[in-house]
């Protein structure tokens with residue numbers, strides 16, 4: 681007579697596992713992960729951040745990216761000023777509204793384009809922010825000079 685390896689129940693010769701233990705182990709190893717287990721893993725690390733992700737964040741040149749973001753903000757402000765054709769002071773409401781439009785567009789572009797999987801590429805985000813701010817401010821700037829050129833042309837006639 682031999683005995684079951686798991687519960688010690690007596691078995692016919694040459695068997696190591698009783699039917700009950702065999703079925704239980706089969707279910708444990710073949711059933712999909714329960715919803716609770718999946719949920720617990722997700723809550724403990726929702727963005728699935730690994731150690732190498734943290735190394736990436738640390739490798740990122742912070743002062744440069746901060747400079748890019750700051751430059752982008754200044755460009756937004758300039759864009760807002762250009763948008764009202766420099767007729768208002770830098771701190772007037774219309775200039776701030778123009779700067780906010782530029783800021784929101786640049787931020788959205790950075791948010792959408794700099795995402796890799798579920799995590800952020802901080803250095804890429806700051807570059808995209810600066811470039812988009814440059815583009816929107818440039819658009820406002822070109823728009824302002826185009827309008828003034830048209831007005832001059834209308835005056836001259």
Ligand SMILES: [Zn+2]
Nearest residue numbers: 684687698701
């Ligand atoms: Zn057993």
